[in-house]
Amino acid sequence: MAYTTINKSSDYFNTKLYTGNGSTQSITGVGFQPDWVWIKNRTAAENHFIFDSVRGALNALKSNSSGAAGDTADSLTAFTSDGFNLGNLADTNRSGNAVASWNWKANGTGSANTDGSISSTVSVNTTSGFSIVKWTGNGGTASVGHGLGVKPNIVIKKNLDASTNWIFSTTIIDGSNDFFYLNSTDAKGNSGETAPTASLINLYANSENNGNGNGMIAYCFAEKTGYSKFGSYTGAGSNLPFIYTGFKPAFVMIKRSSNTDNWYMKDNKRSGTAALQNFGQMNPNQTQHPSANNNNAENKASDFATDILSNGFKFRGTDSGINQSGETYIYMAFAEAPLVGSNNVPCTAR
Numbered sequence: 001m002a003y004t005t006i007n008k009s010s011d012y013f014n015t016k017l018y019t020g021n022g023s024t025q026s027i028t029g030v031g032f033q034p035d036w037v038w039i040k041n042r043t044a045a046e047n048h049f050i051f052d053s054v055r056g057a058l059n060a061l062k063s064n065s066s067g068a069a070g071d072t073a074d075s076l077t078a079f080t081s082d083g084f085n086l087g088n089l090a091d092t093n094r095s096g097n098a099v100a101s102w103n104w105k106a107n108g109t110g111s112a113n114t115d116g117s118i119s120s121t122v123s124v125n126t127t128s129g130f131s132i133v134k135w136t137g138n139g140g141t142a143s144v145g146h147g148l149g150v151k152p153n154i155v156i157k158k159n160l161d162a163s164t165n166w167i168f169s170t171t172i173i174d175g176s177n178d179f180f181y182l183n184s185t186d187a188k189g190n191s192g193e194t195a196p197t198a199s200l201i202n203l204y205a206n207s208e209n210n211g212n213g214n215g216m217i218a219y220c221f222a223e224k225t226g227y228s229k230f231g232s233y234t235g236a237g238s239n240l241p242f243i244y245t246g247f248k249p250a251f252v253m254i255k256r257s258s259n260t261d262n263w264y265m266k267d268n269k270r271s272g273t274a275a276l277q278n279f280g281q282m283n284p285n286q287t288q289h290p291s292a293n294n295n296n297a298e299n300k301a302s303d304f305a306t307d308i309l310s311n312g313f314k315f316r317g318t319d320s321g322i323n324q325s326g327e328t329y330i331y332m333a334f335a336e337a338p339l340v341g342s343n344n345v346p347c348t349a350r
Helices: none
Strands: 013-019 025-027 036-041 049-052 076-080 083-086 098-104 111-113 120-125 130-136 142-145 154-159 167-170 178-181 200-203 215-221 228-234 242-244 247-256 263-267 306-309 312-315 328-338
Touching: 013 025, 013 247, 036 076, 049 076, 098 263, 120 142, 130 142, 247 306, 247 312
Parallel strands: none
Antiparallel strands: 013 098, 025 083, 036 049, 036 098, 076 083, 111 120, 120 130, 130 215, 142 200, 154 167, 154 215, 167 178, 228 328, 242 312, 247 263, 247 328, 306 312
């Protein structure tokens, strides 16, 4: 585990909300030029749209779909110094609809990496522990460099040219290399891949991990104490477990690993009407969150009530998706503000 020198988490991750206008608009206020942008219409049942600076603008993936990537006219048309530009695509800019975007900073369009048996293009931010890796698969057991300099805890992979599942592989449950399908509710499986090293992602010989002649993309995350936390917990039902992160969370994604369930996404920015409240704005909060594996709009659900605290989060609800007694869950969390770093300014819960 690496310690962060980050004093301002929003320089590396930030949630930006906006209202669609059905035309073109420039979304600003992200605070940096984002390299990974994840967009979800909150009001309507629209797809999740994922863009990155290595593949370039307009080239969309959908976390709720196994479909290949493709140029999507009038979607995200450009990455800018403080956000991104949009066309009039309904999924990302429907007139009058509330939309959330989650934004991570890597390092632009990337550079060549020859650490693995397959050369890759890598956009890496070693400070925040995030890299984007693009390569052409060879169909066999192979490796590609990820540029982080430490072992990633989570690697999310997608074949860009074929209809295949998203592979979410992680060692955070018990140290073994487990996998999930991000576009599915399936419980965890045991990965056929060797766990990543400090320099390499090891690839299994199938189309989901290393399709022969196919463009491939991976999003890699290494935990940084005080900025990011990737872990596992056991649901306690009405005993209301507290999950320690070491910081006040700005974003959390949760998946039940021991059984089928959705990938629930929470952040500290969504608030307002009863239907669109979100955790962090009131303690407790009663919101069902968008799920990475489906296109549902947000809606209120008391069993998802969650407290956000200065050093983690605590459930007030008992829904099976986040807190069923005896069930195992994984989560990935990013900080609103770190509790370590040269500023060392504590955060208070709301």
